[in-house]
Amino acid sequence: xxxxxxxxxxxxxxxxxxxxxxxxxxxxxxxxxxxxxxxxxxxxxxxxxxxxxxxxxxxxxxxxxxxxxxxxxxxxxxxxxxxxxxxxxxxxxxxxxxxxxxxxxx
Numbered sequence: 578x579x580x581x582x583x584x585x586x587x588x589x590x591x592x593x594x595x596x597x598x599x600x601x602x603x604x605x606x607x608x609x610x611x612x613x614x615x616x617x618x619x620x621x622x623x624x625x626x627x628x629x630x631x632x633x634x635x636x637x638x639x640x641x642x643x644x645x646x647x648x649x650x651x652x653x654x655x656x657x658x659x660x661x662x663x664x665x666x667x668x669x670x671x672x673x674x675x676x677x678x679x680x681x682x683x
Contacts, residue, residue, distance in 0.1 A: 584616075593619075594612060594616055594619070597619065601615065635662065641655070641659055644658065
């Protein structure tokens with residue numbers, strides 16, 4: 578069974594789809610392929626890290642407010658979970674900053 582879904586891709590994601598599509602059809606005139614075939618194979622062959630997706634789309638303030646409303650958590654547990662979350666986000670941000678600084682190109 579097929580499902581139809583409309584997805585908005587970033588420019589860099591679409592460039593990757595286009596690059597894969599062109600590599601698949603160039604020099605092979607009998608290949609009948611469309612973008613949805615390429616995207617389907619990219620999805621089926623990828624290993625998605627759920628934690629990375631959550632971190633990318635987590636609002637720290639909203640998370641803190643939600644944790645603060647819970648009665649079953651102690652202040653120490655809330656602080657440690659926020660520190661862990663912020664630590665992971667902080668590491669990612671510092672990597673981005675290092676790459677952006679002049680003289681740190683690899």
